[in-house]
Amino acid sequence: MTDSLGALPPLRDVIARHGLAASKALGQNFLLDGQLLDRIARIPGPLDGEAVYEVGPGPGGLTRALLGAGARVVAVERDERCLPALAELSAAADGRLRVISGDAMEVDEAAEAGAGAHIVANLPYNVGTALLVRWLTGGSWPPWWRSLTLMFQKEVAERIVARPGSGAYGRLAVLAQWRSQARIAMSVHRSAFVPPPKVMSAVVHITPASQPDGVEVRTIEALTGAAFGQRRKMLRQSLKALPGALTALEAVGIDSARRAETLSVDEFVQIARAM
Known part of the structure; x- marks a missing residue:
């Protein structure tokens, strides 16, 4: 982590100073454990100099970890309350963080993040599956993104990697697996979040594979x-x-x-x- 990032106050203090109580309406649950966030940031592989697209950074916990790994981050945040905290993080990041205020469902991600970006996000629960399906069903393949590292409710994560005959197997599994490789990279206990959600979570890692011939x-x-x-x-x-x-x-x-x-x-x- 660079000296300027290391001088930032603890994330819990940032949340308290800006009054950033997690919004249930926006599906927010903040992750504050720095070691856990660093583990998530390592899942895509080395990020030094790499472009990363993040959805829903909130107060910037995962963003800090990504920047600390050397990434250049484009983050989209819908909650305007979080923008001042993210602005402080951006100021400390020496030009490696650009924050877009808006709805991730309406952003042209490829244009903003650039081809070859990794998508890394603790996705808001209420839009996570819709965003994943959009990223998986692009007409051009290989896609603009290099990898997806995404936090979901564990039940959703299990549906993404499910095998035939299991209760979790369904449309999401086929869409994820017919031209990609998907795995659960790590589980995250509900107690790691503020506030704790009612369910467990898991991080899914997806990388593009070759598209079968003759299939649209x-x-x-x-x-x-x-x-x-x-x-x-x-x-x-x-x-x-x-x-x-x-x-x-x-x-x-x-x-x-x-x-x-x-x-x-x-x-x-x-x-x-x-x-």
């Missing part, structure tokens, strides 16, 4: 949306309204009496290719 993202989206939209029904029922899906099932030799949760990611890719 909109086909995978439509297929998984239909299949898991009625996950308890047989495929012949859940897919009957999706043009070409039942013909594709027959073409690749998948029994239409099966349910979506029994299909592997590769089988979904086969169906999408046949469609």
Whole structure:
């Protein structure tokens, strides 16, 4: 950590001085443990000189860790109460932190952070899944981002890495795994947050893989949306309204009496290719 960052007061003092009680409406839970934040910042690999895009920095705990690892950070914060604290952090960061005041769902991330940026965020609970799906379903592949290191409720994290046949396996797992590699990098106890959420959390790390030939993202989206939209029904029922899906099932030799949760990611890719 640079001398100017090291001279900053403890994060707990910053929160108290600026009156930054976590907002339930914004899905905020602040993480204050510096060692834990440093561990999260190490998950993407060496960040010295690397570009990082952060969503929902709040008072800047994870931001400090990213800057301390040498990253150049673009952070998007919707809560205007946090902007003065982030401005102090920016002033100490020697030009390596740029804060955007706004809604992350409306930001052109690729334009702001640049191609090859790592996305690292303790995502607000209320927009985390929507942002992840957006990052996973970009039309161009490899994507503009180099890796995703994201904090979720543990239940959501388990859905991202789930395997066929498990109760957590569903559309999110297929979207995450058909052209990416996803793993749970670490679990985080609820007591690490202020205020403590009701559930445990986990950090997921996702890196792009090669996209299967002959498959378009909109086909995978439509297929998984239909299949898991009625996950308890047989495929012949859940897919009957999706043009070409039942013909594709027959073409690749998948029994239409099966349910979506029994299909592997590769089988979904086969169906999408046949469609």
